[in-house]
Structure formats: structure tokens, C-alpha cells
Amino acid sequence: xxxxxxxxxxxxxxxxxxxxxxxxxxxxxxxxxxxxxxxxxxxxxxxxxxxxxxxxxxxxxxxxxxxxxxxxxxxxxxxxxxxxxxxxxxxxxxxxxxxxxxxxxxxxxxxxxxxxxxxxxxxxxxxxxxxxxxxxxxxxxxxxxxxxxxxxxxxxxxxxxxxxxxxxxxxxxxxxxxxxxxxxxxxxxxxxxxxxxxxxxxxxxxxxxxxxxxxxxxxxxxxxxxxxxxxxxxxxxxxxxxxxxxxxxxxxxxxxxxxxxxxxxxxxxxxxxxxxxxxxxxxxxxxxxxxxxxxxxxxxxxxxxxxxxxxxxxxxxxxxxxxxxxxxxxxxxxxxxxxxxxxxx
Ligand SMILES: [Zn+2]
Numbered sequence: 001x002x003x004x005x006x007x008x009x010x011x012x013x014x015x016x017x018x019x020x021x022x023x024x025x026x027x028x029x030x031x032x033x034x035x036x037x038x039x040x041x042x043x044x045x046x047x048x049x050x051x052x053x054x055x056x057x058x059x060x061x062x063x064x065x066x067x068x069x070x071x072x073x074x075x076x077x078x079x080x081x082x083x084x085x086x087x088x089x090x091x092x093x094x095x096x097x098x099x100x101x102x103x104x105x106x107x108x109x110x111x112x113x114x115x116x117x118x119x120x121x122x123x124x125x126x127x128x129x130x131x132x133x134x135x136x137x138x139x140x141x142x143x144x145x146x147x148x149x150x151x152x153x154x155x156x157x158x159x160x161x162x163x164x165x166x167x168x169x170x171x172x173x174x175x176x177x178x179x180x181x182x183x184x185x186x187x188x189x190x191x192x193x194x195x196x197x198x199x200x201x202x203x204x205x206x207x208x209x210x211x212x213x214x215x216x217x218x219x220x221x222x223x224x225x226x227x228x229x230x231x232x233x234x235x236x237x238x239x240x241x242x243x244x245x246x247x248x249x250x251x252x253x254x255x256x257x258x259x260x261x262x263x264x265x266x267x268x269x270x271x272x273x274x275x276x277x278x279x280x281x282x283x284x285x286x287x288x289x290x291x292x293x294x295x296x297x298x299x300x301x302x303x304x305x306x307x308x309x310x311x312x313x314x315x316x317x318x319x320x321x322x323x324x325x326x327x328x329x330x331x332x333x334x335x336x337x338x339x340x341x342x343x344x345x
Pocket of ligand 1: 013015169197235293
């Protein structure tokens with residue numbers, strides 16, 4: 001009997017510059033960027049390999065894809081294609097992330113980068129009207145809070161029907177959440193829903209992976225992002241099941257947790273899938289959803305779901321909660337939700 005497919009049709013944690021759809025147009029993007037492609041080379045496999053070293057610098061790894069996303073046309077194509085591919089995979093809602101700061105190395109301004117992404121999304125939705133895709137504007141946390149605020153000021157001037165929220169991403173170990181208390185406050189005041197990557201990883205690039213050693217720091221970062229910065233959603237949040245006070249807080253305040261088990265395992269940030277305590281969170285009513293993170297170079301969401309299902313043996317109720325939680329905690333609401341979801345959220 002074939003293994004069950006992932007029930008999730010709403011993606012909230014989906015990096016456009018690390019997503020599977022990019023693989024489809026990678027060769028075109030290299031050509032558009034004027035980059036040489038060795039004859040007969042499996043370009044996708046080559047680029048994929050560069051991401052898979054757990055000790056690699058994350059920004060350096062992403063330069064392999066962001067490097068060919070430096071023009072309006074390239075970002076338009078990536079966003080358009082993202083919509084089309086996700087729709088073809090049965091996804092009905094997605095928030096795709098790009099960080100404009102990584103797309104300006106040839107002079108593209110953040111405003112033009114956002115315009116290209118939104119134009120690409122609109123074009124993709126015209127082709128695939130059953131899906132709703134919005135732009136979750138990412139900020140690489142190595143920026144100073146002041147630089148982040150300048151970016152948010154740009155986001156305020158963009159089409160906010162499509163730019164539905166802001167997420168702080170990248171190196172949590174080097175730049176823990178408290179660095180951005182001020183810029184998150186600015187985003188709140190500007191009316192943006194805030195997502196924040198927190199409790200993903202806290203070890204340096206040369207440290208041995210050890211979830212149990214890192215757990216106190218992972219809890220502390222989660223506490224800052226949830227209770228001090230009052231973020232509506234948390235990306236990863238792998239320490240949550242080990243922090244009863246934060247579990248209660250997340251429940252009372254309806255905080256969404258965008259889980260990415262495939263990413264956590266591949267990055268060696270958890271010793272195994274059991275450590276994520278997924279069913280404990282679902283059964284407690286935590287708004288935890290399953291997401292791909294970067295399925296260009298990580299397992300796709302069906303593989304991740306099946307690996308988790310082998311560990312947790314999800315019940316029908318848990319599967320439904322996983323699906324509903326994503327719909328409940330999405331930031332954009334331009335289109336109607338599927339008929340079987342609408343009465344339940
Ligand atoms: Zn992420």
C-alpha cells in the first residue's frame with residue numbers, strides 16, 4: 001500500500017530561494033544571469049550539494065541561488081514559477097519568502113525586488129487561479145536593527161494585499177532574537193504580522209550537534225521571540241515542547257508554529273524526529289503546522305510527512321489539526337478557503 005500523502009495544502013514556511021520550484025527554472029536563471037553552465041552537468045545536483053554541508057555558512061550556501069536572482073526579470077520568473085509549481089503540487093495557499101537584501105548586489109533596490117516578486121506572484125495566480133500565494137518579506141538578521149527598519153519602511157510602501165507579513169531569518173546562533181527587538185516593534189507599529197525564525201539552531205558552525213546541550217538557549221530564544229517580541233508566528237520553535245510555560249503562552253495567544261521536521265533533521269539540529277514531540281503539540285492544541293522550509297535541497301514535504309508518520313502514526317484527528325493549523329495561522333486572506341476547511345477555522 002502506498003504511504004499516505006501529506007495532508008497539508010497550506011504552506012507558511014517556504015523560502016523561495018531554497019524551494020523545489022527553483023530547480024525547475026535554475027538553468028534558465030543561470031542563462032539569464034550570464035553564468036556559464038558546464039556541458040552535461042547536472043546543475044541542480046551540483047547546487048543542491050553545496051547546501052548539504054551542515055557546517056557551511058548559510059548565507060554563503062544561499063549565494064548559489066540568490067546569485068542568479070539579481071534582476072527584476074529573474075525574481076519575476078522565480079516568483080511566477082513558484083506559484084505554478086506549488087499549485088501543481090496541490091497547494092491551495094502559500095506564503096513565499098525572499099529577502100530583498102540578498103537580491104540587490106547588482107543594484108536592484110529592495111522596492112524593485114518586492115515589485116518583481118509581487119508581479120511574478122500575480123502572473124502565476126492568473127495562470128493558476130485556485131491558489132493564493134502571498135509574499136512574506138524576509139529580513140536576514142545579520143542586518144542591524146536600524147537597517148532592518150529602513151527595509152520595513154520600504155515594505156510599508158509596497159502592495160500590502162500581497163506583502164502580508166515580515167519574517168526574520170538566517171543565522172540564529174550568531175544573531176539571536178534580542179538583536180531585533182527594536183525592528184520587530186517597528187513592524188508591529190506599522191501593522192505587519194510578524195513571523196520570526198527562533199529556536200531553530202544555536203550552535204556555531206564548528207560545534208558538534210547536541211540538541212540537549214543547546215536546549216536551554218533554544219528555550220531562551222523562543223521566550224524572547226514569543227513573550228518579549230510578541231511575534232504572531234514562530235519559524236521552527238523546536239524547544240517548545242520542553243518549555244511548559246511557553247506551551248501555555250502559545251496556546252492562550254494562538255501563536256502559530258511553522259514546523260520543518262525535514263530541515264531540523266537534515267541540519268542535525270535534532271537527534272531524531274521523536275525529539276520534536278509533534279503529536280504532543282498537536283494534542284495540546286498548539287497551532288503547529290508542517291512545512292517544507294527549503295525543499296530544493298531538503299526532502300520534500302511528502303517524504304518528511306511519511307518519515308514523521310512512521311514515527312508518530314498520526315491519527316485522522318492529528319492530520320486534520322496539522323492541516324487546519326496552517327490555514328488558521330496564515331497572514332493573507334484574499335481568496336476563499338477550500339469548502340472542507342472553511343467551516344472549521
Ligand atoms: Zn526557514
